[in-house]
Amino acid sequence: MNYIEVALNVEPDYSEILVAELGELGFESFVETDEGLLAYIQEGDFDETELQNIVAKYLELTAIAATWKSLERKNWNEEWEKSYEPIEVGNQVRVRAVFHKPDPAFTYDLLIQPKMSFGTGHHETTWLVMNEQLSLPHQGLAIMDVGCGTGILAILGAKLGAVSLLGFDIDEWAVENTVENFEMNELSAETEVFQGTISKVPEGKMFGGILANINRNILLCEIPTYIQHLEPGGWLVTSGFYEVDQPDIEQCAIENGLKKLRSNTRNQWATVVFEKAKIE
Structure with missing residues (x-):
């Protein structure tokens, strides 16, 4: 499947809010430019009317214009690779592409081949x-990465001591990219990656930690299923939703027996960490 590249000419002050708006429409990756923003979405998910509605909304506030074109897979990769910059989480984690030199100042060095799958680290x-x-x-845990994208969350999990990784995604290119990135990082953990959803995870397969960076609606639907695969005392990290949606996520998790450990926000996006009760 080809990708659509949307070029938005807009003032830099509006880039963050536009990323949030376009993320809700299914846009997967973004690149800031001197003129504004480039946004990428799978061709089948692109809705011209929805995009024009967003442009019309912001025309009331600032000068904005949008153009778009279809990109073949290889061309999309070339554009993304040219603009990809390393991502740093504090002074501990650095996510870099193979063409960046390592930085020994960081504790955890994660390698990825930046492609068209979501989760390169740039999203909040x-x-x-x-x-x-x-x-x-x-340490010593089995970890499940729901909607794995590039697999970098699972890769960090392995570098933090996980001994087993299971990742899955509905996008075949994300699965392909995750496998490639697992291999590049030479992980010692056992790994499995498949195309599909949580429904394909065998009944009774359990994990000490689950990473679920999806979106609000999928989380609300699937949290009860995640809990069935979570060991007593295990943790669940949820993200992929806005701050305004956080109460709904927390209510769903708590009603299904989880305990909230903590939450955090970044530019209107949120994450919440839960724990499953230990067996006394």
Whole structure:
């Protein structure tokens, strides 16, 4: 499937809010430019009317214009690779592409081949989840990465001591990219990646930690299923939703027996960490 590249000419002050708006429409990755913003979405998910509605909304506030074109897969990759910059989480995690030199100042060096899958680290929610992972136990655990994207959350999990990784995504290119990134990082953990949803995870397969950076609606639907695969005392990190949606996520998790440990926000996006009760 091809991707659509949307070029938005707009003042820099509006970039963050436009990323949030376009993320709700299914846009997966973004690149800031001197003129404004480039946004990428799978061709089948692109809705011209929805995009024009957003442009019309912001025309009341600032000068804005949008153009778009279809990109073949290889061309999309070339554009993304040219603009990809390393991502840093505090002074501990650095996510870099293979063409960037390593920086020994960081504790955890994560390698990815930046492609068209979501989760390269630039999105607020990916950063939020990685930041939470740094203070969660991983040593000796089996970890599940729901909607794995590039697989960097699982990769960080392995570097933090996880011994087993399961990742899955509905996008075949995300699955392909995750496998490639697992191999590049030479992980010692056992790994499995498949195309599909939580419904394909075998009944009774359990995890000490679950990473679910998806979106509000999927989380509300699937949290009860995640809990069935979570070991007593295990943790669940949820993200992919706005601050205004956080109460709904918390209510769903708590009603299904989880305990909230903490939450965090970044530019209107949120993450919440839960724990499953231990067996007395």
